[in-house]
Amino acid sequence: MTVLLAAVMLPGCKKEKEENNQTGLVLGFSQIGSESAWRIGNTKDIEEQAEAYGIGLRLENANQKQDNQIAAIRRFIAYRVDVIAFSPVVEEGWDNVLMEAKEAGIPIILVDRDINTEQEGLTTCLIGADFYREGVQAAEYLIRKADRLGLEHVNIVEIGGTENSTPMRQRQAGFMDTIAGDSRMHVLESIDGDFLKSRGEECMRYYMEKYGEQIDVVFSHNDEMTIGAIPEIEKAGFKPGKDIIIISIDGGQEAINVLKEGKINCVVECTPKLGKELMETALKLKKGETVDPVIHPVEQVFSDEMNVSQIGPRGY
Ligand code: GZL
Numbered sequence: 458m459t460v461l462l463a464a465v466m467l468p469g470c471k472k473e474k475e476e477n478n479q480t481g482l483v484l485g486f487s488q489i490g491s492e493s494a495w496r497i498g499n500t501k502d503i504e505e506q507a508e509a510y511g512i513g514l515r516l517e518n519a520n521q522k523q524d525n526q527i528a529a530i531r532r533f534i535a536y537r538v539d540v541i542a543f544s545p546v547v548e549e550g551w552d553n554v555l556m557e558a559k560e561a562g563i564p565i566i567l568v569d570r571d572i573n574t575e576q577e578g579l580t581t582c583l584i585g586a587d588f589y590r591e592g593v594q595a596a597e598y599l600i601r602k603a604d605r606l607g608l609e610h611v612n613i614v615e616i617g618g619t620e621n622s623t624p625m626r627q628r629q630a631g632f633m634d635t636i637a638g639d640s641r642m643h644v645l646e647s648i649d650g651d652f653l654k655s656r657g658e659e660c661m662r663y664y665m666e667k668y669g670e671q672i673d674v675v676f677s678h679n680d681e682m683t684i685g686a687i688p689e690i691e692k693a694g695f696k697p698g699k700d701i702i703i704i705s706i707d708g709g710q711e712a713i714n715v716l717k718e719g720k721i722n723c724v725v726e727c728t729p730k731l732g733k734e735l736m737e738t739a740l741k742l743k744k745g746e747t748v749d750p751v752i753h754p755v756e757q758v759f760s761d762e763m764n765v766s767q768i769g770p771r772g773y
Contacts, residue, residue, distance in 0.1 A: 480511045482739060484513065485536070486541075486543065487543035489518075489545075493653075494681065503516065510736040527551075530554045542568050545623075549574075551572045555572075566580070568735055581748055584731050585623075591624075592632035592633075593635045595628070596633075598722075602722065615648070615677075616676070616682045648660050650685075652678065656682060674703075675690075677706070683721060687703070690703075698720040698761075703721045707729075708728070708771060712724050717765045723758065734752050
C-alpha cells in the first residue's frame with residue numbers, strides 16, 4: 458500500500474525515453490496533463506517525433522497543476538538537459554523558474570501556449586496555434602451562418618477554456634472582437650469550462666436551466682467541453698446543430714464524427730501535431746543557431762458549409 462500511495466502521490470508522471478538518443482540532445486518537456494484528446498494527441502506526437510529525430514526525451518505530466526510544471530522544470534535544470542520545453546497551463550507565474558533556467562544556460566521553448574512576463578529573454582520561441590485567429594474564424598463562421606439563416610437576433614453562450622490560459626484569452630478575444638460590429642450578436646453569459654468534458658456538461662446544464670430556448674449559439678473553446686455539453690442540450694429537448702448552433706475548436710476525431718452527424722455545425726482546427734517543429738527547433742538551439750520567435754502551424758475550419766463526408770481521419 459505504501460508503494461502504491463507513493464506512486465499516486467508523486468507529482469505527475471514521468472517518461473524518460475533516452476535509450477534512442479542518437480543526437481546527444483536531451484530534451485525536458487513539461488506537459489500540462491491529459492485533459493483532452495488534443496492534449497493526449499500532442500503528447501503522442503512529441504514522443505513519436507523525439508523517437509524519429511533520435512532525441513532523448515524526459516517528459517513529465519503535470520496533471521493540470523502549475524506547481525508540478527515548475528517542479529519538473531527544476532528537475533530538468535538539475536539533470537542538466539540541453540533544452541527545456543513546456544506548455545504553460547496559465548500565462549502568469551513563470552519568471553522565477555525561467556530565470557533559473559536562463560542562469561543555468563538552458564534554452565526554453567514554449568509549446569502550444571504562451572506566458573505573460575515583463576522579463577526579456579526568458580524564452581527562445583513559441584511553437585503553437587494562432588488562438589486569436591481561431592476565435593476570429595469561429596465568429597466569421599457564425600456571421601455567415603446568421604446571414605444564411607436570416608437571423609436578426611442571435612443569443613450566444615460561451616463555454617471558455619482554462620481561465621488565464623493563452624487559448625482561452627485569445628480565442629475569446631478573437632471571437633468577441635469579430636462579433637462586436639454585428640448588432641445581431643448578443644453574448645448572454647460566459648463561464649469557465651477548464652477544457653474538461655465534465656465541466657462542459659455542467660456549464661451546459663446550467664445554461665439550459667437558466668436560458669433554455671433563448672439560446673441560439675454555443676461557442677465552446679474545445680471539443681472536450683462541446684462533447685460534454687451536447688447530451689445536456691438533448692436532455693432539455695433541443696436538437697444540437699439544428700435548434701442551437703454549436704461551434705467548437707480543436708478538430709479531434711470525436712468532434713468531427715459529431716459534426717458529420719449534424720450535431721456540431723463548425724469545428725475550428727487546432728492541430729496538436731507540434732512535435733516535428735519542436736525537435737527541429739531544439740536541434741537548432743543545441744547547435745547555437747537562431748530560431749524563429751513564433752512558429753504557427755497551418756490550420757483549417759471544418760463546418761456544415763462543406764461536404765463533411767470528405768473529412769479524413771484526424772489522428773487525435
Ligand atoms: C490548444 C490547447 C488546448 C486545447 C484543449 O492549443 O492548449 O488545451 O484546445 C487543451 O483541448 O486542453
